[in-house]
Amino acid sequence: MFKDDYQAVFSKVTASEETYKKVMDLPKNRKNPGRFLGKALIVAAVISTLAVMASGAESVGKWFLRYFSDNAGQSLTKSQVEYIEENAQNDVAVPVQTPTEADEPVRVEVKSALTDGKTAYLTLSLTIPENVELTSLDPKWPDPILRFREALLIPEDTTGLIIAPDGTSPDALCEYSAVEDNDGLDWTQELVFEIDPALEDPEAEPFADGRQWRMVLTGVELMFFEPDREDLLLSDQTWEFTLNFQQGDSRQVELVQEPIRLMASKLLRNEYTIEVELTSFTLSTLNFRTVFTPTDPTLAGELLDMGDVKIVMKDGREVTLLRLTSTASAIGRPIILEEVDHVLLADGTKLPMPEGWDR
Amino acid sequence: MLTNEEFTDCVQRYLNTVFRVAYNYLGSGADADDVTQNVFLKLLREKKPFEGDEHIRNWLIRVTINECKNLVRSKWWRMESLENHLAAPDFEDPAHSDLFYAVMALPKKYRIPIYLHYYEGYTTSEIAQILKVPKNTVCTQLRRGRECIRKSFMEEAESNV
Numbered sequence: 001m002f003k004d005d006y007q008a009v010f011s012k013v014t015a016s017e018e019t020y021k022k023v024m025d026l027p028k029n030r031k032n033p034g035r036f037l038g039k040a041l042i043v044a045a046v047i048s049t050l051a052v053m054a055s056g057a058e059s060v061g062k063w064f065l066r067y068f069s070d071n072a073g074q075s076l077t078k079s080q081v082e083y084i085e086e087n088a089q090n091d092v093a094v095p096v097q098t099p100t101e102a103d104e105p106v107r108v109e110v111k112s113a114l115t116d117g118k119t120a121y122l123t124l125s126l127t128i129p130e131n132v133e134l135t136s137l138d139p140k141w142p143d144p145i146l147r148f149r150e151a152l153l154i155p156e157d158t159t160g161l162i163i164a165p166d167g168t169s170p171d172a173l174c175e176y177s178a179v180e181d182n183d184g185l186d187w188t189q190e191l192v193f194e195i196d197p198a199l200e201d202p203e204a205e206p207f208a209d210g211r212q213w214r215m216v217l218t219g220v221e222l223m224f225f226e227p228d229r230e231d232l233l234l235s236d237q238t239w240e241f242t243l244n245f246q247q248g249d250s251r252q253v254e255l256v257q258e259p260i261r262l263m264a265s266k267l268l269r270n271e272y273t274i275e276v277e278l279t280s281f282t283l284s285t286l287n288f289r290t291v292f293t294p295t296d297p298t299l300a301g302e303l304l305d306m307g308d309v310k311i312v313m314k315d316g317r318e319v320t321l322l323r324l325t326s327t328a329s330a331i332g333r334p335i336i337l338e339e340v341d342h343v344l345l346a347d348g349t350k351l352p353m354p355e356g357w358d359r
Numbered sequence: 360m361l362t363n364e365e366f367t368d369c370v371q372r373y374l375n376t377v378f379r380v381a382y383n384y385l386g387s388g389a390d391a392d393d394v395t396q397n398v399f400l401k402l403l404r405e406k407k408p409f410e411g412d413e414h415i416r417n418w419l420i421r422v423t424i425n426e427c428k429n430l431v432r433s434k435w436w437r438m439e440s441l442e443n444h445l446a447a448p449d450f451e452d453p454a455h456s457d458l459f460y461a462v463m464a465l466p467k468k469y470r471i472p473i474y475l476h477y478y479e480g481y482t483t484s485e486i487a488q489i490l491k492v493p494k495n496t497v498c499t500q501l502r503r504g505r506e507c508i509r510k511s512f513m514e515e516a517e518s519n520v
Contacts, residue, residue, distance in 0.1 A: 001504065006477045009455045009462070012448040015378035019392040023370050023399045027363040139407050142422065147429075227419055230491075305389075 018308065060112045061088030061132060063123040064199050066179045067192040068333040079336045083285065085250025089113045093123065096214070106235040110243075111190070117209040117247040118287035119330040120195040122215075123179075128234055130187045132222065139207045141225040146178070149219025149233070153195065156212040160204025162198055169197040169206075169213075177239055186217040196330045204288050207245040213317070215241045251358075252284040255343055255351035262347060264294070264304040272347075276306070281343060281351055283311070285334050287319060288343075307346025314341045360406050368400060369415055376416065376479065377423050377504030383470040384427035386463055394426045401426075420479075420489055424471070461511040472497050 056341045061084040068084070069076050076084075093110035098153050101107065107127040114121045126146060152168045155161055161169055179190045197206045205211075222232040259279045263272040280291035287305075288309075294300060311319040311331070321331060338358065343351040361369065377398050381391035401422055402415075409415045450456040462470060471490065475481045483501070487494040 002508075003477045005455065005458055006451075006473070007460070009459045010474065010478050011386075011422070012455075013379050013382050014375050014394050016388070016392055019395050020374060021377070022396055023374060024405050026369065026396075026400055027366055033491075045509070135491065142401070142405060142407070143420070145425075223425065225425060232388055 010242055021318050023044045035150070059088040061113045061114065063087050063111065063179050063190050063192055064114055064121060065090055067121070067177065070179070071332045074197055076333070079116050079339065080334050083249065083334050083336060084114065087114055089246050092243050092245060093241040095241055096240060096243070099239070104235060104237050106237065108217060108239040110241055113243070113245055115245045115247055116285040116287060117208045117250040118284055118289070119207040122193040122195060122209045122243070124191045124193065126191060128220065129185050132187060134187070136224065136226055137229070138226050142148055144222045144224045146220065146222055148217045149221050150217070152216045153189045153197070154214040155197070155206065155215065156214070160199060160201035188191060202291055205345045207243070207247065207252065208250070209247050213243040213245070215243055249285045251337060252282045253337060253353060253357045255281045255283060255353065257354065260349060261295070262292070262306055262345065262349065272307070274304060276304060281341065283335070283337065283340065285337065287330055309346065311335060312344050313339050315339070361402065369402060373416060373419050374399070377419050379474060379478065380381060380423045380471065381427055382515055383474045384424065384467055385430065390430060394430065398423050417489060420475070424490070431519070433500045439486050451485055457512065458508070461508045464511065465504055465507055469500050469507065473504045476501055
């Protein structure tokens with residue numbers, strides 16, 4: 001009886017149509033040279049990317065190039081590569097507390113940063129002892145993942161930010177990915193952190209020049225997927241750095257000239273019946289921000305979803321953003337503002353780049 | 360590596376399994392959607408061969424649980440209560456709605472074994488393997504989970520008297 005009722009209840013819990021669509025679309029972004037090399041434009045982009053990457057093998061931005069092209073599922077354009085090369089910063093971190101090499105075989109080094117003042121990316125190099133096995137013993141399971149037991153980011157100036165009771169910026173360091181470094185050494189990893197702090201003020205610039213942050217990384221562990229293997233703590237040491245970001249292209253463009261009425265849905269419902277007023281949509285190189293409020297004041301504070309949003313470039317390329325649910329979010333790759341034609345909302349509304357925005 | 364056709368087949372068969380495991384772990388449809396996308400991205404990128412459907416299903420559930428663990432470790436997530444995350448489907452039968460809330464109010468250590476056992480049909484030994492816990496622990500979690508649900512229904516009935 002319990003089983004029947006339970007199954008009846010949880011058969012109602014299903015992934016959203018958007019998730020189904022996004023997951024089904026994943027193979028479209030699969031790296032497949034045969035598919036991508038067909039278009040002359042892409043060939044040119046690939047060649048220019050490879051040329052820049054080859055010439056800048058030790059360049060500050062090289063991990064960002066790999067990270068963003070992985071994110072986009074395709075090579076970056078020449079202008080994106082140039083943006084990264086010009087704006088990546090190699091002197092972002094000053095070590096405050098790092099164990100000596102004699103005491104600690106695990107090493108952590110901050111390599112470079114990239115920010116538009118709103119979203120920041122940071123690359124770290126992590127080295128573990130050579131004898132640590134980084135492949136799963138049972139081929140049925142994925143290889144283990146190296147990760148920090150705790151990664152905290154603490155702003156010196158909290159203006160405009162949502163701050164946890166312990167003074168940290170919640171979630172700021174929770175997203176990081178390993179980037180293939182092709183050095184042939186299993187025990188070295190390059191990590192790219194996407195830092196997108198929670199904001200109280202939608203106009204806050206958490207990484208504007210002069211704003212200092214403290215990063216505290218504690219414990220390095222290997223997380224296994226095999227059911228019978230415990231996670232392995234490689235180090236319980238703490239690494240602490242002071243971070244001084246320098247904005248690259250910090251321009252932002254406001255795309256909403258007059259408030260726009262749109263339909264939104266409560267999360268998970270997919271019933272776009274709630275009217276909201278969009279009063280701001282700002283786009284910067286690495287970030288987009290929105291301000292919208294439901295016209296029914298009783299729904300203020302409700303988490304709402306306005307569906308997929310796309311940035312449409314002048315050459316027809318499209319960049320799909322996260323569903324429009326929050327007030328600020330990282331785009332996931334650099335956008336060259338001069339190349340943007342318009343932003344396309346889920347209901348078909350176009351937000352064109354305003355005339356003369358770059359004057 | 361799975362072909363695109365094999366991947367599509369897996370999505371059609373296991374998308375909701377992955378989503379429901381994530382939902383039971385996180386109590387949030389939006390977070391479960393994110394985790395589901397990440398899990399299938401990992402499946403697409405997995406280079407090791409799979410031995411069959413059961414292997415793929417077990418792999419997906421295990422990777423989903425690890426993805427959820429990673430998300431829950433973030434401070435922001437821990438600061439928010441389940442109530443803030445929970446968005447229930449619409450139920451026509453009020454008893455089903457009560458059961459949903461009773462299940463989602465359980466500690467997650469009970470929710471996942473209950474889901475794997477009563478929905479996916481895994482045995483206690485299989486659940487023990489997937490969750491990396493002793494078989495006896497799974498039996499205890501299933502029993503206590505059911506007791507908690509029964510208790511919450513009895514309390515509800517008493518409060519209505």
